[in-house]
Amino acid sequence: MFRKSLWPALALLAATTFAVPAALADESNASHEQFVATLHPVTGKVALPGAQATLDVSDGYSFLNAQDAQRVLTQLWHNPPQKDVLGMILPGTDAHSVLHRNSWAVVVSFVDEGYVSDADASKIDYADMLKDMQKAAHDSNPERTKEGYPSIELMGWAEPPHYDPSTHKLYWAQDLQFSKDDGASLGRTLNYSIRVLGRQGYLSLNAVAPIESLERIKADMPQVVAMAEFDPGQRYTDYNASTDKVAAYGIAALVAGGIAAKAGLFAKLGLLLLAAKKFVVLGIAAIAGAISRFFKRKQA
16 A cells, blocks of 8 residues: 555656657668667577566567667667666567567566565456546646647556466556647557566566557567566565565556656656657656545545
8 A cells, every 4th residue: 555655756756658659660761771780689588687587588579688679769769768678578580570660569677666565456446546547647638738748548448457466467558549739639559568576676568559459469468478587586475574675555556657766756667658650758647646546445
């Protein structure tokens, strides 16, 4: 459960996002091909030292290390640097998918905020949570548009949240709609999130694709979920209550916004967002009100 003293800080949270161009490779582009040729996708078992975890990259998929992933994010997709990125999972055994409009990518990072208790997992009413998140997103739009950002509407769960207590893995997907000041649509985005809980924190795997690719993503993501495991001694079941740090939030917070605290301040954890035919840099809706209302209702 949230500590009430943290709620005011939540109101100030504005999560950053990645911008991903949707139509980067609809036609041959020599510079893009040259860029892809400098990437080094790998398969098989990949160590993630920064997270004390391992990815077992399945056949038909590949992985870009932190340096290559940063280059894709910054040089190809024109995002600001993201120091916490550990790498990127791609469909296919080469890196050409980073150019394709109808493909997807999963950016991997680690949040070292401590052990996230799953005690609330079976008690969460995700239908109620969705309503609060939708209202929070809608209510934030005047400020968003004032600051020059597109408005955002959370249309619903593209995939309702699922938590597996045996593997301590959580995944869900959101259907997001972006619009310009005049109401013109910037397109729909599928934001698919995976969290793998560990002893010291959690792996954050964030995938993005056009909403039209939902069925493909739903087919692919179970394999991606299965790839990530913490190393022995760092798994969720290795938690030591007498020595290990406990996060200030639980499963509900991960779904509601991926909240984390670092050095006493709330970190800016990204959602990968893709808006059709546009480069979009967004701030996520303020979620403190939604979370506080959700827990107050549960306590009533």
